[in-house]
Amino acid sequence: MTTTKIQSASTVSPAPTGTGSRGTKVLGGFALVFLIIAVVYGLFISPPDAQLGNTIRIIYMHVPTVMAAYLAFIITAVSSGMYLWKRTEFWDLLGSSGAEIGVLFFAVTIVDGALWGKVTWGVFWRWEPRLTTSAVLLIMYIGYLAVRAIPADPRTRATRCAIIGIVAIVNVPIVHKAVDWWRGLHQGKTVLGTIDPEMGGTQLFAMYSALIAGLLVCVWLLIHRFRAGFLAERASDLGLDQALEERRLESSPATGEDA
Amino acid sequence: MSAIVHLRSAVALIGRFPALAGVNLDVHAGEILLLRGPNGAGKTTLLGVCAGLIGLSTGEAVVLGEDLTRNRRAVRRRVGLLGHDSFLYQDLSVVENLDFWSRAAAATVADGRAALDRLGVASRLFELPVHSLSAGQRRRVSFAAMICRRPELWLLDEPHAGLDSAGRDLVDGLMSEAATSGATVLFASHELDRAEHVAHRSVTISGGVILDETPPSTETRADS
Amino acid sequence: MSQSGGVLSDALLVARKDLLLERRAKIGIGQVLPFAILVLLLFAFALDPDRGILKLATPGLFWVTVLFSAVLTLQRSFALEAEDGILEALRLSGMSPAGIYLGKVTALTIELLLLEAVLVLGVAVLYDTKFLGIPLLFAIALLATLGIAGAGAVYGALAARLRSRETLLPLLLLPLLAPVLIAATRGCEVSLEREAMSGWPWAALLGIFALVYLTLGSFLFRPLLEDA
Numbered sequence: 001m002t003t004t005k006i007q008s009a010s011t012v013s014p015a016p017t018g019t020g021s022r023g024t025k026v027l028g029g030f031a032l033v034f035l036i037i038a039v040v041y042g043l044f045i046s047p048p049d050a051q052l053g054n055t056i057r058i059i060y061m062h063v064p065t066v067m068a069a070y071l072a073f074i075i076t077a078v079s080s081g082m083y084l085w086k087r088t089e090f091w092d093l094l095g096s097s098g099a100e101i102g103v104l105f106f107a108v109t110i111v112d113g114a115l116w117g118k119v120t121w122g123v124f125w126r127w128e129p130r131l132t133t134s135a136v137l138l139i140m141y142i143g144y145l146a147v148r149a150i151p152a153d154p155r156t157r158a159t160r161c162a163i164i165g166i167v168a169i170v171n172v173p174i175v176h177k178a179v180d181w182w183r184g185l186h187q188g189k190t191v192l193g194t195i196d197p198e199m200g201g202t203q204l205f206a207m208y209s210a211l212i213a214g215l216l217v218c219v220w221l222l223i224h225r226f227r228a229g230f231l232a233e234r235a236s237d238l239g240l241d242q243a244l245e246e247r248r249l250e251s252s253p254a255t256g257e258d259a
Numbered sequence: 260m261s262a263i264v265h266l267r268s269a270v271a272l273i274g275r276f277p278a279l280a281g282v283n284l285d286v287h288a289g290e291i292l293l294l295r296g297p298n299g300a301g302k303t304t305l306l307g308v309c310a311g312l313i314g315l316s317t318g319e320a321v322v323l324g325e326d327l328t329r330n331r332r333a334v335r336r337r338v339g340l341l342g343h344d345s346f347l348y349q350d351l352s353v354v355e356n357l358d359f360w361s362r363a364a365a366a367t368v369a370d371g372r373a374a375l376d377r378l379g380v381a382s383r384l385f386e387l388p389v390h391s392l393s394a395g396q397r398r399r400v401s402f403a404a405m406i407c408r409r410p411e412l413w414l415l416d417e418p419h420a421g422l423d424s425a426g427r428d429l430v431d432g433l434m435s436e437a438a439t440s441g442a443t444v445l446f447a448s449h450e451l452d453r454a455e456h457v458a459h460r461s462v463t464i465s466g467g468v469i470l471d472e473t474p475p476s477t478e479t480r481a482d483s
Numbered sequence: 484m485s486q487s488g489g490v491l492s493d494a495l496l497v498a499r500k501d502l503l504l505e506r507r508a509k510i511g512i513g514q515v516l517p518f519a520i521l522v523l524l525l526f527a528f529a530l531d532p533d534r535g536i537l538k539l540a541t542p543g544l545f546w547v548t549v550l551f552s553a554v555l556t557l558q559r560s561f562a563l564e565a566e567d568g569i570l571e572a573l574r575l576s577g578m579s580p581a582g583i584y585l586g587k588v589t590a591l592t593i594e595l596l597l598l599e600a601v602l603v604l605g606v607a608v609l610y611d612t613k614f615l616g617i618p619l620l621f622a623i624a625l626l627a628t629l630g631i632a633g634a635g636a637v638y639g640a641l642a643a644r645l646r647s648r649e650t651l652l653p654l655l656l657l658p659l660l661a662p663v664l665i666a667a668t669r670g671c672e673v674s675l676e677r678e679a680m681s682g683w684p685w686a687a688l689l690g691i692f693a694l695v696y697l698t699l700g701s702f703l704f705r706p707l708l709e710d711a
Binding site: 084136137139140142143146147150155156158159160162163164166167168170171174175177178179181182 | 634637638641645647651654655658659661662665666669684685688691692695696699703706707709710711
């Protein structure tokens, strides 16, 4: 109970419980700068695309969020493997932080993808390969978070999550291939989620600054989430010495219960 | 003398609860040691640690010469654990269970049959599914599945529970026999008058620690 | 002394035990199979048979039915192992985790293939399907089922000891099996000559899926058995 309180409090305002540091402040500063550049160039300075018109501005957001989500899930996968090898809390916390941040970015990806679809096709959802893949993967990682939320022995919970983290990432290329072929039967590829090589200078600049901003925000969130998780673990450990003491005291007063 | 079970400051957590809060215990070869203590004292956890099922968070544990803090798996095939659970598939018959568990433990089917015989399980029960047996009969089948592995260390959690007096005598006999033939027995029991009779030595566990650590020499170690 | 059995003999032992359990308790044939046939009926009620949708959608409906039945079969298969301290007994037995895993997968594959065989008859009768391209159909059924069992056994074991396993297993497993559903359905459509293309790439995709998850499961079952 207390653990969730600490987590949410410190994610929202890092300073008082100490998930922030000089490093994260610098990182956050850079993220903010690139975000502002991306917004200014993406929304105002860059011209509309020759084919896509103004909808290209959604793609400036879409590509970074999907990239950030994949980055987070790759971190989760690597951490899961490392956890099963090293069995340290570090890898467990990093893995679960990655999954949480990844789900967040994937959810945003699907929303901005659907918005793009509404503007471009007139419908929120088409069975576009990338969107479909994202939807399947999102649910897969929601499953990860569901298992994570089940109270359990820390080692048990970490092992379960590590296994899901590995099983899930392996599925990503397979889902992608399957969905690609499946849609390939019916329609050509769409440009959603790809960087068009014919983009002009300011368009490209907007795209890359958005991409850098997205990845920086992802890493920044990840570090904070990791530290919040770490503090939560320490908070639950606080009770351990006391629990040991209490446990030993059980023996003195009421020994003769059934002896 | 090297101890079969050697625990020092052993702390084991179940979730975040310290079920064992610093246990020191030595059990010697050929000994029958009774573990007594109230409910929730940590008896079952202690047996689980000795079986290599539950890991320690701190402390030392060496069982049958294997350092459990390094590798908990090596010891498993050499111990026999009789727990609260039956360790039997309810829908399989008595012999099907014994066949499976004896072969799983690299014993033979014949070992399994011999063990059933030894436990006095009547052959008319052999083909019945385990769920249709009475609690006492099931306990005997579980016991048979344990001894067919020829364990070097017997870990018994309430071995007398659910058995009639003939069954209890049988269990006592098996424990004494095992100790004579070189195995070591560690068992938890609430039936103290009976248990103290068969045990060479007893220790009390409470609140996750062993209270009275009596060295085996001072106790009335059966001279016979 | 320690690993006398070997992976293969452990797998055979576990598979035989699981099939024996099915023969004794008859959960698959008595409950899962009737459920699967019921789903076929429900699809017919939902998609009016006279409008031709049912016929068009037959491969997809078939594999959705198989997936739902597989979830039930997996629940049952691992609920058995979580009762009565069996998981502890398995750990104590000294059997190799990979052997236990492959044994479970073998038994599951056999059970699901038998279920599919009956469902095919059901589809033939209820949906009036004519079967073409039999070799491809066989290959797809076998590979898809291996994949379902291989991935399913990992998550089945993972969910077995959780109180919320009934809801958690489908949430974890069904998105994982999305590519199996796609590939098996398209492959069947090809073999029923509803799509003009080669069906073997789909079979290959199913084969890769099965191979990947069988390999992964063999390695992951040790931590799964020990700590999860």
